[in-house]
Amino acid sequence: MKLESYGRFDRQAIEALYTHTFSNSEGQSEGARIGALVHEILERVPSESLLGFVATEHEEILGCILFTRLSFDSPANAFMLSPVAVSPDYQGTGVGQELINQGIRHLEELGVELVLTYGDPNYYSKVGFQQISQQVVRAPFELSHPEGWLAQPLNGGRLDLPLGNVRCVEPFNDARYW
Template sequence: MLTIREEEIKDYNEVEKVVEESFKNAEFSDKDEHNLVRRLRNSNEFIKELSLIAEEENKILGHVLLTKALIKGESTSYETLALAPLAVLPEYQKSGIGKNLMNKAIERARELGYKSIVILGHENYYPKFGFEKASKYGVKAPFEVPDEAYMILELLPGGLNGVSGIVEYSKAFFE
């Protein structure tokens, strides 16, 4: 039976292997996602309650990570979460594990009071969870990305009212 739980320190090495395997054949990947996870864990933007694993019979099959980010407007900054990465072992992809991880991460982020999540991802996958083009809200990535691939999810009603600007990610993304 599949369980979704918070990642623990003892899971770190296995999680990094799962993340590395997951992106081995990914088309849009720098093949460095497992190192990104390690760097993010050591950053101020890490939220341990939002680092979740999917596990079956003591084997980690997937992982999702949400970290703190900011949407910097002209005069105000708004807190948001950045989703990266969502990883499922290749042989378990398309079996609902990613969907379960995403739903749990969204639910947990809402419970913790966060208002939105930004993602650079597949435009056919993430809208299933309610993600919309970030440009609709005047939210932009700090780098060149296709408009349809940069998305945002409003977690709380009105959570994006008056919010616009450029997303500022953890430095760990650029190390």
């Protein structure tokens, strides 16, 4: 398996991966919604606020992760990991964890202090994420599953200092994703 930046890959192939993956696990409408979100992220988020990594084998895309910049009331260098997609044929093989670990190593090299995500605590705890209090980082919208608000400090970053309200890139400014 090869891990590399998403940049050289066809955006439509990446969007198709997300649409297929989420349609398979959560239904056609959710797949279409996440595919549209990924389209908006790839089209509208400036390159300095977007990092992405793709796992391939024989030029076939097995998985993809995207990180987008976050900003706070107080200074912090932070990104959000979301969304993550691994082809249904490769789920459970470690592709997602490898992508996440590669992405986090890259963020550390860039001096990022904090990575947040909103997802399954059982899955993300395997790669170092832990639940975070809304008193430390208030999500941009009310969370339908507050236990899924997760963070991982990097480069000496801390989770005990209140950072206040978080602001995400424009495609995530929609309560449906929270």
